Amino acid sequence: MTDISSILDRADGNLPSSLEKLFDLVRIQSISTDPAYKTECRKAAEWLVADLSTLGFEASVRDTPGHPMVVAHHPAGKANAPHVLFYGHYDVQPVDPLNLWENDPFAPEIKDLGNGRKVITGRGTADDKGQLMTFLEACRAYKEVKGELPCRVTILFEGEEESGSPSLKPFLEANAAELRADYALVCDTSMWDRETPAISGGLRGLVGEEVVVTAADRDLHSGYFGGAAANPIHVLARIIAGLHDETGRVTLPGFYDGVIETPTEIKAMWDNLGTTAEKFLGEVGLSIPAGEQGRSVLELTWARPTAEVNGIVGGYTGEGFKTVIAAQASTKISFRLVGDQDPQKIRDSFRTYVRSKIPADCKVEFHPHGGSPAIHLSYDSPLLNTAKDALSREWPKPAVVIGMGGSIPIVGDFQRMLGMESLLVGFGLSDDRIHSPNEKYDLSSFHKGIRSWIRIMDALAS
Template sequence: MTDAMPVLSRADQNLPSSLDKLFELLRIKSISTDPAFKAECRKAAEWLVSYLKTLGFEASVRDTPGHPMVVAHHAAARADAPHVLFYGHYDVQPVDPIELWENDPFEPAIKDIGNGRKVLTGRGTSDDKGQLMTFVEACRAYKEVNGALPCRITILFEGEEESGSPSLKPFLEANAAELRADYALVCDTGMWDRDTPAIAAALRGLVGEEVVVTAADRDLHSGLFGGAAANPIHILTAILAGLHDETGRITLEGFYSGVEETPANLKASWETLGKTAETFLGEVGLSIPSGEKGRSVLELTWARPTAEVNGIWGGYTGEGFKTVIAAKASAKVSFRLVGSQDPDAIRESFRAYVRSKIPADCSVEFHPHGGSPAIHLSYDSPVLTKAKNALSDEWPKPAVVIGMGGSIPIVGDFQKMLGMESLLVGFGLSDDRIHSPNEKYELVSYHKGIRSWIRILEALAK
């Protein structure tokens, strides 16, 4: 096993040239959602392949019906070293509205923002070119010092993440044998704060449903029929209100099957982060937590399932007033899942509950909008422990293990299609303005991100 310190020193020495390489990539306008930039997306893929080849990777551009993938492989110094798949994406969001940018979004620069902070500016600096290059530059430093890498590495860079990844699943299916590894490393997340690195160990799953309740065969005059005819808005709103009891628990039969209590030591570590209901909700003008009573806001958003009404409509909603009993009422409802909750079972439980509340002379129809299970890396996983210790050695404060309220589809695809768990380590900050004008990435995030991956690869190889 090698000593990481010379590799860390080389990464420090390489920082100016590492920034030069990153800036080359950032200047490529790889906007995946706009067909006008199709050639630029291919240019970014080709640039990555060319650079990876200079580092000793066997790399190639792989065509898809959309934008190409980049796949690269590198052997390890030891035959028994673990095999990791690193994932990132080279495509970026559109820059509109361009007039709100302080500088050209595709002319990256280093900017001093005061208090000793320097940031890299430009589209893609944080999401995700800066992030993926932290790993590439870690590999570069390792190769330059040791002539080999500590782990067997496969790299997958996608070009459609910002446009829904339409080519990803077919590509994984067609190339599963080539891409399968011991586990995946994903760098598309963030830190807890500027001094505290984070590993996202849990991602909530998702079930989406649209429900339409129909009563009369046409809209009715509320003076003529009010009080006698069924009102689908009344029916639907009563159904939706009944999804939660007075304690905030969800009432669907079997809903909590597969939901485990959050380990006490993990809840205790979250409490040390200082995030209260007031500080969390105060950012959006609220102060009183909803959801299950007696749980912290971090547990509610990271480790507990939810049922939320995302939209509801029916009747007359235009200007003025119209005394009508609508014929139809509709709503969109989503469920965030945790643990081993089954998306299909949740969907059927919801539909059975709704049907049980529909009057005999009314009807209901459902339209599904996706479903995916939660992703959970065991909190005592050796891989997680090694990565956590490695990050803690690099940053001012110890790494924390967090959950994520949202979903990252690629992580579920890796688990379901390739049988791999994913370690999510990223170095973005909440104020990086990803998807917005004036995107930035802290220079420290980039520099220490490179150093962090060196430490993680070293730890994983032991």
């Protein structure tokens, strides 16, 4: 491992100019979901290409049916250096409602919160412009001191992440050979807290299902037909109630096939983070965990599969009262997957279960809403542990390996389409208000994020 103290010093000295570059990018109103901002999205892509070119990258704007991609390449200074693909997105969420912003969302500035805490305000500062700029500024400091980069680097920035990434998979398929690397670096995640960096070791997969049960050929009078005619709401209620047993486990046959138990040492690490059920649920006015018994709230949300009802509709729901038996009722149910659970097997098992509960004179329809497997980086992965050690040298507290209850589709695409593991390192915080008014990014997240990527790149190259 090289002596990087001079590179870290350069990053410190560059901080004012690094902030100015971030401010320039944040000022571009690259809202991908609104067609009115199409030219702004291209402007952001072109700005990034110009900035990457100043770093010696061979960079270009790549057109898609939607907003353009940015692709750039830089060779390593030494032969046999690892090849990394760094991913980020330059598009941002809409700013509505504008009246709730304390400042212009596209006029970034430094705000002093007191107690030595300063933040960068503006839409996209945390999600994801500030995050991606930490990596570019790390490359800048490294090159200015060493004249080269320690790794071979490919950059992929997209402009549709906040609007569903419709162009991403076709682009990956068409450019797989160009984009494939030893592993991917993704900076769109968070730290545990302001002093504790985190690596996300897993992302839960997802299966979405909509179920529509039809009974009579019209809504019925509940006095005239009640007690004799099948009620589709009752049918759905029985189906939903039967999805879990009294211990909170999901009852579908084969549901836990492929579920991997979290290692004892990892669960101990999570326990040491100090998150109790009362603290975690207290923020939303609850206190009692509702999932599998005998599991901590972090294990339940990071490493265990779930079946959750996301909505149920049927009968009369308007003002007043209407004594009716609905002809039709529907529910939307999502399954979060972990380990090696197979989305299609989960879907098939669920549908078989539902059909077994449908009366012979009723009908059921299914409408799928997406399906993707979980992504998991082995806890003993050299990639993970190298990055963990590098981060721990930069921050006040050692890095922790956490899980993520949600999904980042690009990580699965990298694994399935390009055969790459992904290292998920981000410097966001839970109070960054991403997707909400008054988004911010801590100045320490930006500054130490730059220093962190310098350490990680150097460690990976060594």
